[in-house]
Amino acid sequence: MISFSDIKREARFLVRQRHIAFLMILSFALSVFAVWSGIAETRAQSATIERLLEKNDVDRQGVLAKQKNYGGAAYYSFHLTYAQPSSLAFAAMGQRDVFPWKHRIRMLALEGQIYETDADNPELSLQGRFDFAFLAVVLLPLFIILLLHDLRSGERAAGRYDLLVVTAANERKLWLSRAIVLCSSLAVAVLVPFLIGAAISGASLQGILFFTLLVLAHIAFWMLLSLYIGKLKSLSALSSAQLASVLLAFWLSFAVLIPVGSDTIIDEVVESPSGGQIVLTQREAVNDAWDLPFSATWDEFLKTHPEWADKTNMNSQFEWKWYYAFQQAGDQKAANLSTAYREATQKKDALAGWVALLSPPMLTQRLMTSIAETDIQAMTAYEQCIRDYHASLREYYYPLLFNDVEFSVDQLKWVPEYSSAICDNT
Amino acid sequence: MQKDMLVASSLCVSFAQHKVLDNVSFEVAEGEVFALLGGNGAGKSTALKAFIGAVAPSDGDAQVMGMSVTKDIKKIRSKVAYLPESVMLYGHLTGVENIKYFLSLAEISKSQSEIEEALSRVALQPEAWNSQLSNYSKGMRQKTAIALALLRDAPVLFLDEPTSGLDPSAIDEFNQLITTLSADGTTVFMVSHDVYGACQVAHRIGLLDSGKIVGMFEREGDAHIDTEAVHSAFSNRGQA
Numbered sequence: 001m002i003s004f005s006d007i008k009r010e011a012r013f014l015v016r017q018r019h020i021a022f023l024m025i026l027s028f029a030l031s032v033f034a035v036w037s038g039i040a041e042t043r044a045q046s047a048t049i050e051r052l053l054e055k056n057d058v059d060r061q062g063v064l065a066k067q068k069n070y071g072g073a074a075y076y077s078f079h080l081t082y083a084q085p086s087s088l089a090f091a092a093m094g095q096r097d098v099f100p101w102k103h104r105i106r107m108l109a110l111e112g113q114i115y116e117t118d119a120d121n122p123e124l125s126l127q128g129r130f131d132f133a134f135l136a137v138v139l140l141p142l143f144i145i146l147l148l149h150d151l152r153s154g155e156r157a158a159g160r161y162d163l164l165v166v167t168a169a170n171e172r173k174l175w176l177s178r179a180i181v182l183c184s185s186l187a188v189a190v191l192v193p194f195l196i197g198a199a200i201s202g203a204s205l206q207g208i209l210f211f212t213l214l215v216l217a218h219i220a221f222w223m224l225l226s227l228y229i230g231k232l233k234s235l236s237a238l239s240s241a242q243l244a245s246v247l248l249a250f251w252l253s254f255a256v257l258i259p260v261g262s263d264t265i266i267d268e269v270v271e272s273p274s275g276g277q278i279v280l281t282q283r284e285a286v287n288d289a290w291d292l293p294f295s296a297t298w299d300e301f302l303k304t305h306p307e308w309a310d311k312t313n314m315n316s317q318f319e320w321k322w323y324y325a326f327q328q329a330g331d332q333k334a335a336n337l338s339t340a341y342r343e344a345t346q347k348k349d350a351l352a353g354w355v356a357l358l359s360p361p362m363l364t365q366r367l368m369t370s371i372a373e374t375d376i377q378a379m380t381a382y383e384q385c386i387r388d389y390h391a392s393l394r395e396y397y398y399p400l401l402f403n404d405v406e407f408s409v410d411q412l413k414w415v416p417e418y419s420s421a422i423c424d425n426t
Numbered sequence: 427m428q429k430d431m432l433v434a435s436s437l438c439v440s441f442a443q444h445k446v447l448d449n450v451s452f453e454v455a456e457g458e459v460f461a462l463l464g465g466n467g468a469g470k471s472t473a474l475k476a477f478i479g480a481v482a483p484s485d486g487d488a489q490v491m492g493m494s495v496t497k498d499i500k501k502i503r504s505k506v507a508y509l510p511e512s513v514m515l516y517g518h519l520t521g522v523e524n525i526k527y528f529l530s531l532a533e534i535s536k537s538q539s540e541i542e543e544a545l546s547r548v549a550l551q552p553e554a555w556n557s558q559l560s561n562y563s564k565g566m567r568q569k570t571a572i573a574l575a576l577l578r579d580a581p582v583l584f585l586d587e588p589t590s591g592l593d594p595s596a597i598d599e600f601n602q603l604i605t606t607l608s609a610d611g612t613t614v615f616m617v618s619h620d621v622y623g624a625c626q627v628a629h630r631i632g633l634l635d636s637g638k639i640v641g642m643f644e645r646e647g648d649a650h651i652d653t654e655a656v657h658s659a660f661s662n663r664g665q666a
């Protein structure tokens with residue numbers, strides 16, 4: 001069992017080594033930068049949402065004041081939906097860099113509005129972000145390897161190894177206490193900026209605790225792996241540089257090859273329609289409706305809204321209720337593709353979850369984004385929020401349109417408003 | 427009758443297919459200074475390392491104070507002090523700090539005055555005690571390591587080429603120190619290729635060649651071992 005005096009002895013010994021002090025300062029500086037840039041990004045996102053909310057209100061009031069019917073009011077009104085960054089999102093941006101976290105939607109066909117950004121250049125999202133999770137998952141193992149790869153081999157090369165092991169009352173305690181002191185110092189250097197950032201962001205104690213434990217567990221994994229590799233008799237003849245190469249091979253496998261390889265394989269194995277296909281299908285259905293007989297639209301619409309079967313009479317070539325009915329029909333046409341897309345996303349995520357059991361960095365990353373609510377689940381939940389909100393708009397407007405209610409601007413005060421609270425409750 | 431502190435019984439050590447020690451047997455009594463002489467690659471450092479558990483016997487056994495290196499290496503290490511050939515302590519610490527660090531590793535508590543007394547005993551200049559080891563000469567580092575060995579109060583002392591790199595006066599001081607330690611009951615096992623130095627200080631000398639003991643020389647009374655005889659055997663080894 002490691003005693004306090006072992007830790008104290010090694011701490012006093014290691015604190016005098018300049019290269020270790022330099023690495024700790026570098027880790028601290030990188031952590032400060034990662035936390036600062038994460039907080040700056042989440043604040044920018046929150047500020048964008050606030051600004052858009054303000055402008056959205058002004059814009060909608062201006063638009064509605066000019067309307068003379070509910071169809072026009074629904075057509076010209078934009079509604080801002082958004083997913084506020086959680087208080088820990090600054091530490092792990094996760095899927096917020098890939099999935100949109102804000103949409104301005106109208107009461108038109110929805111699926112195209114949700115997936116139109118799926119056609120964005122995917123290479124932009126590959127660049128990744130230097131956030132705290134990246135530091136903890138990708139860079140931290142490298143620092144640990146740098147600190148521990150020559151724990152024994154460095155002493156061998158310096159000619160002190162035999163003297164150390166013959167002198168030490170307990171050889172295992174010597175290496176373990178050294179490794180613990182080095183890794184604890186690294187943990188402090190990296191976690192202090194995170195804890196300050198979490199306090200500034202108002203993160204919950206539970207979230208902070210889970211995040212901290214994850215970082216410590218990840219450090220412990222790389223520490224034990226480095227100690228194990230350094231202890232192997234079959235590798236004892238290797239130089240420090242060769243041992244570092246062995247450990248780097250593990251890092252490359254765990255932090256790069258498994259995540260990237262599995263992502264490629266999962267994408268190949270799990271078939272999924274693209275967002276572009278969904279957008280195209282929905283838009284084609286909507287555009288075709290203009291050229292089809294009214295009955296084609298009504299037949300499709302009434303499959304999901306039979307309560308309006310008696311209200312499909314048309315008094316002119318264009319009526320708003322028909323217009324929104326074929327928008328609805330467009331969504332219904334794309335529904336299977338949209339469901340397949342979401343199911344494929346869930347399946348890919350589930351498979352990635354299994355693969356993560358083979359890769360501690362990948363597992364750490366997934367758990368971090370889960371705690372920070374920036375994972376696939378959080379972002380698909382936001383998409384569902386948009387659908388639910390859009391459904392509430394239809395529920396509000398359909399009775400006004402199909403019952404031919406006389407237009408009143410006052411009535412528009414009751415148009416459902418999106419709020420992140422609605423999303424949280426779903 | 428003095429008890430045997432060190433026993434090598436048909437000790438063999440092999441690295442890959444190469445037999446470095448081949449059926450080596452000897453005993454070292456309490457308070458005895460035993461020197462193992464041999465040329466480069468004879469296997470003398472390997473023999474020493476077998477006693478401190480740094481290399482594992484492939485056959486036979488090495489025992490320290492009745493304990494086998496294959497079974498009781500932890501206990502053995504608490505009873506021995508080791509002075510490597512090239513003493514490389516920590517350059518970023520001072521001499522005193524190095525000693526304190528290694529004593530702490532050994533879980534031995536010594537006062538500042540005891541440490542200073544040991545450093546005086548090995549004749550390390552007091553002005554060097556608190557300067558960084560990176561500024562020390564090889565002889566000064568050697569003295570620091572000897573002081574550390576003394577402070578461990580170990581009944582058995584293993585020395586690997588202890589006088590290599592020391593100036594003549596330091597060698598004399600060192601030999602005097604070993605003689606005193608031996609008189610106080612410390613068993614000393616040293617390996618060296620310095621025939622003259624070994625004859626000055628050792629009670630017995632074993633001559634090692636290609637992993638085998640090829641000669642054994644012993645003091646007669648108070649006289650040193652005959653340097654000429656050892657030197658002659660040393661020069662003619664392998665020609666028999």
